[in-house]
Amino acid sequence: MLFFNQKKTFRGGIHPNTYKELTEDLSFEIMPPPKQVIIPLSQHTGKPAKPLINKGTKVKTGELIAEQDGYISANIHSSVTGKVIKISSAVNVNGFIKESIFIETDENEEFCKMPSLNIEAITAEEIKTRIKDAGIVGLGGAAFPAYVKLSPPDKKIDYVILNGCECEPYLTRDYRLMIERTDDIISGLKLIMKAVNASKGIIGIEDNKIEAINKLKKALSNYSDISIIPLKTKYPQGAEKMLIKAVINREVPPGKLPFDVGCIIHNIGTTISIYDAISKGEPQITAAITVSGKGINKPKNLIARVGTPLIDIINFCGGIKSNTKKIIVGGPMMGIAQYDLSAPVTKATSGILVLNDEEVTNFKETNCLRCGKCVEVCPLNLIPTRLARLTQFKKYEDAKNLGITVCMECGTCTYNCPANIPLVQWIRLGKQKAMSIIS
Amino acid sequence: MISLEFSNKLELSSSPHIHSKWSTKKVMWFVVLALMPSLISGIIFFGTYQLLIVLVSIFFCITTEFCIKKIRKSKVTIDDGSAVVTGILLGLILPPNFSLTATALGAIFSIAIGKELFGGLGFNIFNPALIGRAFLQAAYPVAMTTWSKPNFSVDTITSATPLAAYKFDKVLTQLKPMIIGNIGGSIGETSAIAILLGGFFLIAVKIVNWRIPLSMIFGMILFSGILWLIDPLKYANPLFHLFAGGFLFGAFFMATDWVTSPITSKGMWIFGFAISLIIVVIRTFGGLPEGVMYAILIMNAFVPLINRLTKPKIFGEQK
Numbered sequence: 121m122l123f124f125n126q127k128k129t130f131r132g133g134i135h136p137n138t139y140k141e142l143t144e145d146l147s148f149e150i151m152p153p154p155k156q157v158i159i160p161l162s163q164h165t166g167k168p169a170k171p172l173i174n175k176g177t178k179v180k181t182g183e184l185i186a187e188q189d190g191y192i193s194a195n196i197h198s199s200v201t202g203k204v205i206k207i208s209s210a211v212n213v214n215g216f217i218k219e220s221i222f223i224e225t226d227e228n229e230e231f232c233k234m235p236s237l238n239i240e241a242i243t244a245e246e247i248k249t250r251i252k253d254a255g256i257v258g259l260g261g262a263a264f265p266a267y268v269k270l271s272p273p274d275k276k277i278d279y280v281i282l283n284g285c286e287c288e289p290y291l292t293r294d295y296r297l298m299i300e301r302t303d304d305i306i307s308g309l310k311l312i313m314k315a316v317n318a319s320k321g322i323i324g325i326e327d328n329k330i331e332a333i334n335k336l337k338k339a340l341s342n343y344s345d346i347s348i349i350p351l352k353t354k355y356p357q358g359a360e361k362m363l364i365k366a367v368i369n370r371e372v373p374p375g376k377l378p379f380d381v382g383c384i385i386h387n388i389g390t391t392i393s394i395y396d397a398i399s400k401g402e403p404q405i406t407a408a409i410t411v412s413g414k415g416i417n418k419p420k421n422l423i424a425r426v427g428t429p430l431i432d433i434i435n436f437c438g439g440i441k442s443n444t445k446k447i448i449v450g451g452p453m454m455g456i457a458q459y460d461l462s463a464p465v466t467k468a469t470s471g472i473l474v475l476n477d478e479e480v481t482n483f484k485e486t487n488c489l490r491c492g493k494c495v496e497v498c499p500l501n502l503i504p505t506r507l508a509r510l511t512q513f514k515k516y517e518d519a520k521n522l523g524i525t526v527c528m529e530c531g532t533c534t535y536n537c538p539a540n541i542p543l544v545q546w547i548r549l550g551k552q553k554a555m556s557i558i559s
Numbered sequence: 560m561i562s563l564e565f566s567n568k569l570e571l572s573s574s575p576h577i578h579s580k581w582s583t584k585k586v587m588w589f590v591v592l593a594l595m596p597s598l599i600s601g602i603i604f605f606g607t608y609q610l611l612i613v614l615v616s617i618f619f620c621i622t623t624e625f626c627i628k629k630i631r632k633s634k635v636t637i638d639d640g641s642a643v644v645t646g647i648l649l650g651l652i653l654p655p656n657f658s659l660t661a662t663a664l665g666a667i668f669s670i671a672i673g674k675e676l677f678g679g680l681g682f683n684i685f686n687p688a689l690i691g692r693a694f695l696q697a698a699y700p701v702a703m704t705t706w707s708k709p710n711f712s713v714d715t716i717t718s719a720t721p722l723a724a725y726k727f728d729k730v731l732t733q734l735k736p737m738i739i740g741n742i743g744g745s746i747g748e749t750s751a752i753a754i755l756l757g758g759f760f761l762i763a764v765k766i767v768n769w770r771i772p773l774s775m776i777f778g779m780i781l782f783s784g785i786l787w788l789i790d791p792l793k794y795a796n797p798l799f800h801l802f803a804g805g806f807l808f809g810a811f812f813m814a815t816d817w818v819t820s821p822i823t824s825k826g827m828w829i830f831g832f833a834i835s836l837i838i839v840v841i842r843t844f845g846g847l848p849e850g851v852m853y854a855i856l857i858m859n860a861f862v863p864l865i866n867r868l869t870k871p872k873i874f875g876e877q878k
């Protein structure tokens with residue numbers, strides 16, 4: 121049974137300094153549209169969308185500009201009003217070159233929305249169709265098209281779990297969303313529950329987010345089918361498998377998905393997008409982003425248009441300090457270091473971190489001390505030191521037998537290794553090789 | 560306003576971008592710090608000469624490592640602090656007033672055979688300090704079992720260790736001097752208080768995994784307790800076993816050596832219990848009064864096997 125106030129969690133994990141104080145008390149600011157946006161055709165897992173416009177087309181904010189292509193893909197809408205200046209390749213925040221639509225912004229903004237739907241009378245099918253039309257992708261990292269997640273193949277879903285953990289250091293956007301849009305989150309969760317015909321909703325939140333827990337609890341006092349479960353503050357508490365283990369004590373087996381154990385997990389931001397798409401007819405054209413780190417002059421929680429170049433956001437936040445060393449998109453544990461600041465934010469961008477030399481620690485790598493610290497913290501009970509070693513020796517088959525493909529690349533092992541061995545980097549490499557072995 | 564050119568100055572590397580504040584070097588210096596109470600207790604009970612033994616041991620450990628790395632033309636890694644730790648550990652498990660020449664030889668053996676022969680830090684199978692001591696035991700059997708009388712000893716005749724006194728003369732040393740350290744024994748092994756001070760510190764900062772000392776202590780109480788219950792007149796009581804000889808020092812500083820102990824939690828329990836079992840067997844039925852060194856060395860050899868047998872079940876995996 122689940123009780124209030126019980127500190128639940130999983131085995132393993134780490135407690136890095138959270139640095140949330142830099143932005144946790146800052147309300148969202150809305151950033152005006154930049155001069156130009158670069159909208160990648162592929163902001164999601166799966167096939168890139170097919171462009172519907174040409175060079176020179178005038179588009180309105182919210183207008184469909186690229187269409188879902190295949191089952192796993194997502195629609196893309198213009199995030200500004202303006203003129204398409206070209207469709208060509210551009211660097212994106214994952215370090216890849218992707219086909220993108222460049223739009224020059226017009227001063228006079230015009231909106232193009234879908235009709236609002238009545239959230240009381242809506243059917244499960246209508247919910248899914250709207251989520252699909254609005255091009256909503258999951259905001260938890262993988263950017264999986266949301267409607268696909270809501271169409272589990274013939275499985276009974278008894279729980280919809282909202283991920284309010286935000287366990288990555290620095291990031292506070294989910295926390296701010298929970299405080300500023302409490303009721304909309306609950307309505308969004310209700311809609312998801314309806315879409316998959318689940319009877320129970322759970323919001324799992326790390327126990328350091330007291331204000332969010334209190335606000336949600338208050339708002340939930342007259343809902344009996346949704347409960348809040350405060351969880352231990354620990355990384356990676358927000359990883360799907362870890363969260364499911366903590367809140368309903370089920371283990372998702374290697375290679376399986378949450379629906380295999382009867383639940384569906386959505387991110388806080390996704391839930392709000394779903395609510396907005398249904399009740400207001402808004403497609404997903406903005407991203408809620410935390411801009412933080414000791415290297416940025418004015419840390420902010422920001423609502424920015426999809427396609428805004430990183431450099432514009434950084435300048436909007438007062439620019440950077442001179443001892444800046446790294447700029448990361450995402451959190452410091454799993455985010456990606458940037459080498460080109462013209463890359464645009466996408467639907468799934470959660471944060472931009474500007475880290476200085478004191479925050480990015482670089483120790484010398486030494487031999488493995490066989491201390492077992494990596495084994496101790498791996499949430500998936502893997503043996504990172506052995507997996508890394510096997511990869512170095514190109515023994516991918518053995519690594520596969522020891523579960524290398526199960527690794528979720530959370531980086532916990534690397535964080536904790538006193539010898540500073542880049543374990544997850546090796547494992548990532550070994551994982552790719554092991555996956556290509558036909559078994 | 561920053562411009563796009565700024566990109567060129569950014570550092571690139573893959574996630575994670577932050578790291579715990581622990582490094583090999585820092586860990587080693589914390590271990591050195593944790594060994595200080597034991598070193599000080601050795602100096603208090605046996606005199607300042609003991610400091611010289613430890614310094615000679617450290618010096619020859621470092622020099623040996625340096626020379627071997629140079630000869631092999633590999634990167635000199637003495638700044639990681641591991642040679643210093645080995646040096647102190649070896650010094651502290653030698654008898655008081657031991658010969659400096661022999662100490663130097665032991666230190667050279669520790670590093671050359673115990674560590675570098677296997678490929679250096681991380682690759683050795685046996686605890687280097689114990690390898691050095693085992694070598695000295697073989698090379699200098701008499702000197703290695705000649706014990707100085709502690710400075711504040713009330714007993715003016717005997718300087719034997721509690722274990723030898725019990726084994727050969729059935730004299731049971733009282734608990735209080737064993738806890739304080741005012742008894743015969745190796746330089747750093749006599750004072751339980753000093754050892755626990757350093758040991759608890761290492762557990763508190765999570766360098767030492769509590770499972771190993773705890774399982775050793777449990778194991779010792781269990782195995783020696785069984786014998787004691789069978790015949791309390793013939794076999795020493797568990798508390799005596801805990802505080803006598805090198806048990807505590809071994810439990811907190813030797814068996815817990817990262818490189819030569821298991822990496823899995825279950826493995827640590829097995830390792831600790833097995834060491835205690837072997838100690839009890841040697842102390843009770845063997846020809847030697849002490850057995851900590853051999854017990855740990857024997858179990859060191861089983862670590863790869865233990866690691867393999869105790870591989871944890873992958874999350875969500877059904878057996």
Ligand code: SF4
Pocket residue numbers: 497498499500501502503504526527528529530531532533534543544547
């Ligand atoms: S990166 Fe992989 S191996 Fe390392 S802790 Fe995370 S899941 Fe375990």
Ligand code: SF4
Pocket residue numbers: 487488489490491492493494495504505536537538539540541543822
């Ligand atoms: S944490 Fe690092 S040093 Fe320790 S066992 Fe794992 S890889 Fe080796």
